[in-house]
Amino acid sequence: MLKQASRLLSRSVAAASAKSATTRAFSTELPSTLDSTFVEAWKKVAPNMEPPQTPSAFMKPRPSTPSSIPTKLTVNFVLPYTSELTGKEVDMVIIPASTGQMGVLPGHVPTIAELKPGIMSVHEGTDVKKYFLSSGFAFLHANSVADIIAVEAVPLDHIDPSQVQKGLAEFQQKLASATTDLEKAEAQIGVEVHSAINAALSG
Amino acid sequence: MASNAAVPFWRAAGMTYISYSNICANIVRNCLKEPHKAEALTREKVHFSLSKWADGKPQKPVLRSDTPEA
Numbered sequence: 001m002l003k004q005a006s007r008l009l010s011r012s013v014a015a016a017s018a019k020s021a022t023t024r025a026f027s028t029e030l031p032s033t034l035d036s037t038f039v040e041a042w043k044k045v046a047p048n049m050e051p052p053q054t055p056s057a058f059m060k061p062r063p064s065t066p067s068s069i070p071t072k073l074t075v076n077f078v079l080p081y082t083s084e085l086t087g088k089e090v091d092m093v094i095i096p097a098s099t100g101q102m103g104v105l106p107g108h109v110p111t112i113a114e115l116k117p118g119i120m121s122v123h124e125g126t127d128v129k130k131y132f133l134s135s136g137f138a139f140l141h142a143n144s145v146a147d148i149i150a151v152e153a154v155p156l157d158h159i160d161p162s163q164v165q166k167g168l169a170e171f172q173q174k175l176a177s178a179t180t181d182l183e184k185a186e187a188q189i190g191v192e193v194h195s196a197i198n199a200a201l202s203g
Numbered sequence: 204m205a206s207n208a209a210v211p212f213w214r215a216a217g218m219t220y221i222s223y224s225n226i227c228a229n230i231v232r233n234c235l236k237e238p239h240k241a242e243a244l245t246r247e248k249v250h251f252s253l254s255k256w257a258d259g260k261p262q263k264p265v266l267r268s269d270t271p272e273a
Contacts, residue, residue: 185216
């Protein structure tokens with residue numbers, strides 16, 4: 001009986017893979033119902049046992065990609081200690097990705113972007129709110145939801161320019177006098193972040 | 204084995220992303236104006252006790268705390 005079950009299993013798997021070899025859907029996009037031929041074959045062989053469930057049956061289905069591009073982008077901007085924006089509908093967000101400033105509009109291609117220290121601006125009509133982010137990630141989903149996470153985010157007027165200059169000079173000096181690779185890396189990070197803050201304050 | 208992608212300088216120096224991110228956050232916090240700076244520095248405080256185990260028994264714990272002992 002077990003030998004028959006494995007034969008039936010392999011037959012149904014082979015059939016499934018043969019017909020969908022070129023156009024494979026992602027497992028999270030398939031409906032979370034079991035293949036009916038498999039279930040029937042299972043019931044014939046083991047009528048008293050429940051057919052096994054696959055992991056996708058336990059997962060919540062992915063939010064569907066709307067067929068027309070939504071007019072607004074939903075932004076969730078979180079920090080470790082607070083949720084700055086939750087489900088806020090905006091027109092555009094410009095994030096400081098490591099590859100440069102990236103403008104995100106509704107209907108943006110799904111992307112995971114690593115952020116570098118820089119300014120993030122949230123555009124809602126004529127309203128623009130800017131934050132300086134220390135670093136983080138941005139997850140842009142197919143349904144025009146943007147999840148932006150950062151460790152520290154401060155509005156630009158909370159920054160003290162004299163501290164920034166002092167810090168920059170200090171880290172440049174540390175970079176010059178650094179010995180180990182790790183010290184050099186730390187000093188380099190300091191110089192980069194301070195320069196980014198300077199650029200943010202002046203630009 | 205040569206690396207395929209260009210690694211960031213901090214990873215080449217042996218630092219992990221989380222250390223890099225925490226250092227960036229510390230730098231930003233230090234550049235704030237008062238009173239925001241005082242608030243931010245409270246977020247930097249850590250308080251933990253770490254003990255290594257040997258032969259199934261915990262060794263002397265190491266306590267790291269930035270909060271003043273009440």
